[in-house]
Amino acid sequence: xxxxxxxxxxxxxxxxxxxxxxxxxxxxxxxxxxxxxxxxxxxxxxxxxxxxxxxxxxxxxxxxxxxxxxxxxxxxxxxxxxxxxxxxxxxxxxxxxxxxxxxxxxxxxxxxxxxxxxxxxxxxxxxxxxxxxxxxxxxxxxxxxxxxxxxxxxxxxxxxxxxxxxxxxxxxxxxxxxxxxxxxxxxxxxxxxxxxxxxxxxxxxxxxxxxxxxxxxxxxxxxxxxxxxx
Amino acid sequence: xxxxxxxxxxxxxxxxxxxxxxxxxxxxxxxxxxxxxxxxxxxxxxxxxxxxxxxxxxxxxxxxxxxxxxxxxxxxxxxxxxxxxxxxxxxxxxxxxxxxxxxxxxxxxxxxxxxxxxxxxxxxxxxxxxxxxxxxxxxxxxxxxxxxxxxxxxxxxxxxxxxxxxxxxxxxxxxxxxxxxxxxxxxxxxxxxxxxxxxxxxxxxxxxxxxxxxxxxxxxxxxxxxxxxxxxxxxxxxxxxxxxxxxxxxxxxxxxxxxxxxxxxxxxxxxxxxxxxxxxxxxxxxxxxxxxxxxxxxxxxxxxxxxxxxxxxxxxxxxxxxxxxxxxxxxxxxxxxxxxxxxxxxxxxxxxxxxxxxxxxxxxxxxxxxxxxxxxxx
Numbered sequence: 032x033x034x035x036x037x038x039x040x041x042x043x044x045x046x047x048x049x050x051x052x053x054x055x056x057x058x059x060x061x062x063x064x065x066x067x068x069x070x071x072x073x074x075x076x077x078x079x080x081x082x083x084x085x086x087x088x089x090x091x092x093x094x095x096x097x098x099x100x101x102x103x104x105x106x107x108x109x110x111x112x113x114x115x116x117x118x119x120x121x122x123x124x125x126x127x128x129x130x131x132x133x134x135x136x137x138x139x140x141x142x143x144x145x146x147x148x149x150x151x152x153x154x155x156x157x158x159x160x161x162x163x164x165x166x167x168x169x170x171x172x173x174x175x176x177x178x179x180x181x182x183x184x185x186x187x188x189x190x191x192x193x194x195x196x197x198x199x200x201x202x203x204x205x206x207x208x209x210x211x212x213x214x215x216x217x218x219x220x221x222x223x224x225x226x227x228x229x230x231x232x233x234x235x236x237x238x239x240x241x242x243x244x245x246x247x248x249x250x251x252x253x254x255x256x257x258x259x260x261x
Numbered sequence: 262x263x264x265x266x267x268x269x270x271x272x273x274x275x276x277x278x279x280x281x282x283x284x285x286x287x288x289x290x291x292x293x294x295x296x297x298x299x300x301x302x303x304x305x306x307x308x309x310x311x312x313x314x315x316x317x318x319x320x321x322x323x324x325x326x327x328x329x330x331x332x333x334x335x336x337x338x339x340x341x342x343x344x345x346x347x348x349x350x351x352x353x354x355x356x357x358x359x360x361x362x363x364x365x366x367x368x369x370x371x372x373x374x375x376x377x378x379x380x381x382x383x384x385x386x387x388x389x390x391x392x393x394x395x396x397x398x399x400x401x402x403x404x405x406x407x408x409x410x411x412x413x414x415x416x417x418x419x420x421x422x423x424x425x426x427x428x429x430x431x432x433x434x435x436x437x438x439x440x441x442x443x444x445x446x447x448x449x450x451x452x453x454x455x456x457x458x459x460x461x462x463x464x465x466x467x468x469x470x471x472x473x474x475x476x477x478x479x480x481x482x483x484x485x486x487x488x489x490x491x492x493x494x495x496x497x498x499x500x501x502x503x504x505x506x507x508x509x510x511x512x513x514x515x516x517x518x519x520x521x522x523x524x525x526x527x528x529x530x531x532x533x534x535x536x537x538x539x540x541x542x543x544x545x546x547x548x549x550x551x552x553x554x555x556x557x558x559x560x561x562x563x564x565x566x567x568x569x570x571x572x573x574x575x576x577x578x579x580x581x582x583x584x585x586x587x588x589x590x591x592x593x594x595x596x597x598x599x600x601x602x603x604x605x606x607x608x609x610x611x612x613x614x615x616x617x618x619x620x621x622x623x624x625x626x627x628x629x630x631x632x633x634x635x636x637x638x639x
Contacts, residue, residue, distance in 0.1 A: 113548070113550070128474045136466075137544075138548060
């Protein structure tokens, strides 16, 4: 479904150019759960940005089925993100002056999804629809951001350190909800994390270092959020 | 010194508004003071009526434009100081953490008074350059005896020095108030934002909800946008009638002040809305909302208020001019009764719509340029 071919990305001026991605190639199958592992500065977040259409690669190709992201302009990329992509960030980024259900509506309206309240229920936030982000705990806020991303019915869900700001108990809870919804809705999932234990939950694990993929492996029997160590 | 002279060069808005305020007030008040000096020399009945009318006009124009522009300068200065603190929170927090007292840091903001000094000084100087011509135009019918432009040191102090001192103190006072956050909150760049909840829950589309939420959250900006368009509408329409009631010069002056005041206020208010919604816009772009949707949600809620400002401005200028003709110039011969100028309103409306939509267009283009990656780096 997603084909990445020899992707390069660098930042900075010519004399102080920092090459962050050095010829990345990989394939992601539909319905896969891919974890990208790596230490800080390994290029994992940049790879996520490039394959999710948040920024363009300097060289190489990123293709979704027949769509080639590398030839798209900003408007096309916006349209592409609208149709294909859902995001969950470490810092939640909820809209502070809107209640929970309005935040979820942000995603739902893009897909014309009238049943977005079911996702709020499924994520365990039933009864908190009228609360505002500042009235919720960190775990609850992250669940709202999960509901917001899924309400737009994405084909691919990208998660950037989704449990990075959560404690162990809440982190497991959020991951468990996401995996349950993945089973029910069948979307593809790509997660960036530095937590090696979370990699045990994925089908495919990609380990990165200094802008290159150093190892790729598959888990025969992925673990649940409550089976992994933390 | 954390606030440098380099920073004050960015405050052109204050420079322009303070220039306009002092320019108008200096012209009319200097004229008023000089006319007062020749009161005993006026012997004819027409001369006395004309003298009264000129004195009243000078007082009214100075009070109205001076008052409006003073208010705008206060708002602008607070905006700039607030903006400076918001964008330099980390540095200010570190200074506080190192042991600098609030007042020691706030004292630095007094340099903002120099911008006002530059504006008022320039305004006063330009007004004096124009004064001989202005006196000639004001007395073109020769109802008043010949009199020369005199220099009034008191007026110079009141219009140039005092405002600069006042605004320097205001900048210190306001920054002192804004710096009350603990050092750690400043370093972490935390903003205390009060969330205004909706009174009634509704099931409107997201974009409509966001539009309403934005207006609810920033009521002060509703006032500024309404005020900006009010100034534009009233002063533009008034300038058309000034040709008949006053002079062409007064008309051009009124129009210029209206346009400058409206543009500066509108620019500041719109920038402020955009700045406050930076994260929202970025998230919307990440999710796939296009720039037009973002503009609609972030700026669209203020449009009805802008049109309300236009309507209020039209009514206000009509009432003011009617009052001027019926009361101030009541005894003057040759002053026609004032009727609502419908063509002037239509032209002003067209110019306003073009200007307002151009501003929306520019900001839509800026929204399209927002880097969606920025948010990932936080």
